Amino acid sequence: MSALPGPAAGEAPPRDTTRPLAFLPAARGVFGLALEGMVWSRRSLLMAVLLGLPVVFALLYRGFLVAKVPARVTGLDLYAIIVAVYYVRNVLPLAALFYATSLIADEVEGRTLTYLLTRPLPRPAILAGKFAAYLGTTLALTLPALVATFLLLATARGFAGIGTAVPELFRDMGVVALALASYGALFTLLGVVLRRPVIPGLLFLFVWELVVHIPGYLPRLTLTGWLGSLVHHQPAEEGLAGLFQRQVLPVGEGLVVLLAASALFLALSVWVFSRREYVMEQ
């Protein structure tokens, strides 16, 4: 059977100039361009420091503190606090806030959005490519730090029990990805709707999200409530357990809510971005 005629290896197929580029190639093109700009930005340098701080703490713990901390507080307990309180509750939402609100705002401020809007790209693909670049950048900064922190803390007093803890690490990696996706989608929406989205974003994080501590139905209206419930391990030590939220929401429901919220926020962002005019003046 002879091969169908088509472009030779390495050659692009003929361009169809009667329609915009297909969604995936368009988003991939924007992703590549945005990723390079994001990875080498000052914002990423700052975030690398913030997201990498637990590694520094874990090194200090192994080097100096492990002998001074009571044996009943294990390295895994400290790791659990870092995941739930440092990463999921504070730094990941902040990373999402600073990256996602600026996905389009940076292009508007730099007045480079003109170049993207005058290419045959569907606007949803522009936003999708930039959102994927945000997720790629933040995951690339967070996951290695998370794994390093886990390994340093979990093995501080030896390797006993590490085998049973490894599945928790994978679960935490999933929670980190979900946190970045859900907060990122919300802040992308704020970024395309509002001219100055950072203050409303901070208010959401550090005012609205506090309702997670109120008993009743309200924690279900927060992202942190659902995300916190996905972080499985709770330290046995009572004093440390107090740092965690009291109300644990159903895990399965949490996954559905977070994925649905992410999809909804992204869909709304695309809808707004596709209809909005951007006036860039000299």
Next chain:
Amino acid sequence: MTAPLEYARASRWYGPVIALNDVSVAVPPGVTGLLGPNGAGKSTFLKLAAGLLAPSQGEVRLLGRPAWGSPEAFHRVGLCPEVDAFWEHLTGLEFLTALLRLTGFGEKECRERAENALHQVALHDAKDRKVGGYSKGMRQRVKLAQSIAHDPDVLLLDEPVSGMDPVNRRRVIDLVKKMGREGKTVVVSSHILHEVEAMTRRVLLIHNGRILAEGDVREIRDLMDEHPHTVSLRARDPRHLARAVVASPHVLSLSFGADGEWLTVQTARPDEFYSALPEAAVEAGVTEMYSPDEDLESVFRYLVAR
């Protein structure tokens, strides 16, 4: 047959400010100069054509489709925006290849087209330097290169030669004329009459958001020639210069600056005045010359008042 770019009673306002007012015009293939003073509505005219803005009223059609919301048109349309904005961390070559990739070309073709476009604007030698390190003129040229790299049928150029040195200005003017000869539709905006005049004879005169006139640039030139034209010259010996030019029948008035270095001449025939000037300028040691009328502001005031 419809024109590649058409405005049908198109208006655009920003809040209470009218930037473009009930414009109906069809732009045919070839080079069309969009001529008007700063703030006349030139950029809004081009942004509507490029689909960056939607008309508040009326319609703008580009290649037979509504310009707003037709991204597919950008396979065949290039825009050189007025804003001086780039992804500064990219080299000139990377900047162009990235944009060509977003236009749907394969890697090999992206590279070839980018190199060719950079060559056309004489930036090939600087292709591997970061755009952030380019001079103002080079930035203008790389901006132009990205607009032509995909060989568009319609080219929208917003003040393309602003900030360029005379040699590159000439090069870009020749490039624009060449594209016009090739049958492409080129709209080039400027507030400098002689810039547009060097590229085309077909102009749209725009002022206060309205198309005042459309036609041959020579008619504008004739109107200009009727309009008293002011030229200021700085010279080592302005009195010698005054003696040399006062004999010309086209000089209407002369005045000296308070610092004793400047001479301001009002002439009814600027072309003849300029052609007669060099010899006297050398003798009087002219070091600077400018015309406040070059920006067309006064010409437009004159035309509107007629």
